[in-house]
Amino acid sequence: MYGRWRHGDRFYILGIGTVFRFPCSSYRYEPSVEPGVIQAFGVIDGAASAARANDGDAVAALVDAVFDRALPAMPCSNPFRRRVTDAELRFRGGLRPSISERELSETANDVLAAGGAPTWARTSVAQLHLLRDVLRPELPRFIGTVASEYRLSDQLSPIEVAFLAMQLGRGMIYGFEEFQNGPEGWVEHIRALQVNPPAPTTRAVFRIQRGPDLDLERELNESDSTTSRSTNRFLDRLGFPP
Numbered sequence: 036m037y038g039r040w041r042h043g044d045r046f047y048i049l050g051i052g053t054v055f056r057f058p059c060s061s062y063r064y065e066p067s068v069e070p071g072v073i074q075a076f077g078v079i080d081g082a083a084s085a086a087r088a089n090d091g092d093a094v095a096a097l098v099d100a101v102f103d104r105a106l107p108a109m110p111c112s113n114p115f116r117r118r119v120t121d122a123e124l125r126f127r128g129g130l131r132p133s134i135s136e137r138e139l140s141e142t143a144n145d146v147l148a149a150g151g152a153p154t155w156a157r158t159s160v161a162q163l164h165l166l167r168d169v170l171r172p173e174l175p176r177f178i179g180t181v182a183s184e185y186r187l188s189d190q191l192s193p194i195e196v197a198f199l200a201m202q203l204g205r206g207m208i209y210g211f212e213e214f215q216n217g218p219e220g221w222v223e224h225i226r227a228l229q230v231n232p233p234a235p236t237t238r239a240v241f242r243i244q245r246g247p248d249l250d251l252e253r254e255l256n257e258s259d260s261t262t263s264r265s266t267n268r269f270l271d272r273l274g275f276p277p
Contacts, residue, residue, distance in 0.1 A: 059103055059111035060096035076173045079104060079198075083177035089127045095120050098194055105201040108252040115255065115266060121276040122193035133181045133190040134273055136163045142272045143200065150265040156207050159218035163199060164189065165225055170202075193275060200269070208251055 082100040086093040098120045102109055109116070125131045137160050144157045168187055171178040178195060182188040191199070207214050214221055254262035271277070 059116070060092075060099035076104075076170075076177075080174050080176050083174070083180070087176075091124060094123055094127065098123060098197075101194060101198050101201070105198065105205065106252050106255065109255060113256060114258075115270075118270055118275045118277070119193060119197045122270075122274075125276065126193050131193075131274060133192060134196050136160045136167075136189040136191065138273070139163060139191065139196055139199070142269060143203075146265050146269045146272065149268070150261065155215050155217045157218055158203060159222075160189070161222050162218035165222055166199065166202065167191075167195075169225065193273075196273065205251065 079097075079100045082093070082097040086097040098116055099111070102113075102116055102119075122131065126133065140158050140160050140163055147156055164187065167178050171187060177198075179187045180195075181190040181192050183190075213224065216224075251262065254260040255266065257263060
């Protein structure tokens with residue numbers, strides 16, 4: 036059992052149930068002093084700060100921090116973690132370019148269409164940029180770190196691409212009512228909320244709800260599932276290492 040725990044596999048404990056190793060890395064977490072950072076993103080932001088020196092272990096820990104919080108049931112050994120880590124290390128080493136919002140949008144839409152996703156399940160440059168702009172105050176050391184100064188650039192690192200894909204994917208699956216009017220409708224909705232914000236509850240962009248039709252993490256943990264195949268095509272198109 037200890038060996039399975041170290042490997043990151045799930046295992047069953049009588050009287051408790053199925054247990055997952057969590058987290059997959061030791062995060063050097065320092066609470067952000069930036070205003071607006073909420074606890075839900077604090078570990079990711081802290082791990083991003085620790086990874087600024089481009090140490091391999093710290094970069095891997097950043098990737099694990101993102102996966103552990105967005106997809107906590109994904110085993111540490113899942114190959115998608117490795118693909119994102121390899122891409123991020125190559126990017127930081129100057130061996131691959133950053134990814135533009137347009138490239139991300141076009142690639143995601145092609146993969147979604149090929150996978151038979153409903154027509155409203157698409158993204159756009161405007162949606163991606165607004166989402167990043169909304170998230171940036173809460174993740175100031177993670178979002179928009181490529182070619183950005185005061186204004187947010189349109190360039191992303193591989194790990195930011197993965198994070199946004201997870202956020203949008205989970206939103207479209209578990210909070211689909213906010214996306215059913217397409218990316219233009221979503222942008223209009225968020226802009227309206229910015230002008231007339233609701234009563235203070237949370238700054239989260241999505242209301243995450245469990246949907247009945249797809250268990251995203253189970254699908255991603257099965258290498259031959261439709262979701263895993265689509266995710267691999269998405270990463271392939273963006274030039275992530277195999």
